[in-house]
Every structure is written in C-alpha cells, then in structure tokens.
Amino acid sequence: MQLYRSEISTHFVELFTKSAGLSEQEFELLLSHFQREYVPRKYFYLKAGQVCTHTAYLNAGSTRTFTIDEKGGEHILFFAFEGWMIGDLESYHTQEPGKWYIQAMEDCELLRISSTDMKKLEAQIPKLKEWHSAKQTKSHFATLNRLAEVKTLTPEERYLNLLKQHPHIFQRIPLQFIASYLDIEPPSLSRLRKRLSCK
Amino acid sequence: MQLYRSEISTHFVELFTKSAGLSEQEFELLLSHFQREYVPRKYFYLKAGQVCTHTAYLNAGSTRTFTIDEKGGEHILFFAFEGWMIGDLESYHTQEPGKWYIQAMEDCELLRISSTDMKKLEAQIPKLKEWHSAKQTKSHFATLNRLAEVKTLTPEERYLNLLKQHPHIFQRIPLQFIASYLDIEPPSLSRLRKRLSCK
C-alpha cells in the first residue's frame, strides 16, 4: 500500500529532511519503504519473546514499554508519544527474541519500515545512517539519566520531576501507568499526591 | 611519552586488531595517540561538573561511576574492571560538564586518548568508527537491562543475579559499594546475606 506524501505529517517529513538532512529524492525513496499501521488501544505492538523486525515512527497515540515479573507485575520502562520512534532496540539489532512488551495506551497510528529495508537504505544513504546512529546515542543518554533518576531520587522527587517536565501526560494516561513508571504502587501515588496537595 | 607496544596488554591489542579489525599500521597510528595514566585508589578520574575530554581503556584496577544526591548520598550506576572503557559518555559527546563521578576503587592504570584525536582517527579509519559505534550500542543495551533489573527485581533477586554473573567482584570490592550498586543500604545487604546463608 503506497503512502502518499500528502498523507504524511509534516513532523515526519521534517525529521528526515531537515533534521537528518535527506534530499527530496532520498526522502521519497525512504518513504516508499514505509507502511502505515494501526494499533488500537490496549493492543500490543510487540510482546516479549517476539523479534522486533521493524522500526516505527509513532504518528499518533502513545505507547508504554514494560516488563512483566514472575508474579505478573508490570514495570513500565518508558512511554512514547507522537513523533517518537518505537521498538525493541536490542531485538531489532540482534534479530533475536526481545524482552519488552510494547502496548498502545491510546489508539496508535504508526509508520514502520523493516530492519532489512532500513539497513539497505542506511548503506545507500550515509546521512540516514548518521542520523539513526545519533538518534540512538541520544536515546542512550536518556536511558542513563533515567537509571540515575530511579536510583537517586525519592518517589516524591520523581513525581515532581515528571509533573514539571511532562505535565501534559497527566491529562492523557491513567495514573496507574504513571505509578508504574515512577516505580511505586497506585495507592502510594495517591498518598503522595494527597500529601503534596495539602501543602 | 611514547607508548611501546611491548608494554601494552594483549587484550588491548586484540581489542583493536581482532575485534575492531584494524590493520597493523592503523593500530600503530591509533596507539601513538594514547597515553598512559595512573589513578590511585580513592582518587577521582572524573567529577560531576567536569568535561569528559578523553575516552579511556582501563588496563588494570576498577572504578565506580556514581551520582551524589542533595543529602550527600552516593548512588553507584555501574562498575568497570580491566578491559572496559570508561568515561562520561554524554559529556564526552557534547563536551559539556558531566553529571557523574568516576572514582578508582583500586589503583588504576589506564590508556587514554583525547576526544579530538579519537574523532580525527574515526574519520580516517572507518572501521574504528564502526567499532566505537557498535561498542556504544552494546553499552546502551546494558544500560536498558540494568534499568529493567532495578525496576523489576527485588533487592534479593538483584543480589543473587550479581553473585551469579560476577562472583569475582565480591573478592575485590567492599560490600558497601555492592550495596549502593544494588540500591540498598549496607545493613540491609547484611540482613539479606544472613537470611540467604541460613537457608
């Protein structure tokens, strides 16, 4: 199914033309390998044990990436919102079964490209490879900072940080997911919020 | 100070010749930009606020990378042992002040190269760039898995994991550092160990 340029969000176009620096021809070539996909709320884009065969641009909606422990408890590593890339990086790279679950928190529309196509194009278009590599480097910094945050800050500090940096997400996603992201249980988040609102 | 090849560990040589695939000449060129440095136990290789100007190969000894919270508490993100690369990745990349402390836990000998030299050489030797990029990708996976571990496992499970995967470190580094790495206080680690030894 051919993707028409007029149906593509400007953010997606600018990501590859302005940010990655691709020419018009290069962008058109790249675009021809993308396909659109819809993932309704609560459906999984990926489950642990599956191989991540594609890399995806999240055009609309939001997802959560999480693990499940042996007691069935879910632990959210990170969220993703429109404009972000999603996938299981390690599985994408090694083409072996991944460890994370990626589930749609809202109805999602995404544009995805297979890893084989992407690797081919990266070999053809050096700028694309550069961009992808830089993207992953930044993503690594984010993961490091998140690790430091989980280890260094108290639950209350983590909550206040999130509220400050991403206030909009409180309007969009259930508090239970935010609790899991903050690494506490829902009742604990409730207590914490009550404590803060009293002040 | 010129580094003589005979004084270099075979692991270092193989890292760049076998693993990265550099030729003899390329390796000699690379080696000529490295310099040897010693960091005695308890001294800092890097402190928060400083710019990470070099990337370093840890030839002997071990280090801990940690943050300090506002109450003065230290939180170890990871250890490094001989054969590993050390540095503040984000600061190295952006050349802006970093956030981590890197301290020698044992007397350290390291071989370091400035980021400017390294970048020059990466431009000259594509294989070197490839290798460095692949190295950082793997490092990213390790960070992701560490984040998942901290979020998903109980302190006891984290302890048993560490004991299984790196039993040797218990002979080398103080338990207080292991406690910090596991994200618990020393008394808590003691209790945990006692509990396990009873079984």
Next chain:
DNA sequence: TTGTTTTCTTAACCTAAGTTAATTCGCTTC
C-alpha cells in the same frame, strides 16, 4: 437516564528497608 466498567482513592494492616549507633571483625602498622 441508567447501568456497567474502569480508574482512583481510602483505610487498615503488615513488612521490608532506612536510620542510628554500638559492636565485632579483619587488616595494617608500629
């Protein structure tokens, strides 16, 4: 509107880990 489901909050209880400080252990050095 009503009924249904999901989410959030609250309460009561419990437990594991933090805190502080004292004690013991092990190692070094004189």
Next chain:
DNA sequence: GAAGCGAATTAACTTAGGTTAAGAAAACAA
C-alpha cells in the same frame, strides 16, 4: 603482640511503601 583503623555486622527503632480489599468517582455505553 598491641594499638589503631576501616569495614561489616548486629540490634533497636522508625517509617515509607506494599498489600488487600472496599468504596467513591469518573468514563463509557446502551
């Protein structure tokens, strides 16, 4: 061997957060 030092353990106490279950509130559908 004794003295001194840092590290590890232990004990006593405190508390934040987990757990479970019940109830309130909000969102959604019929």
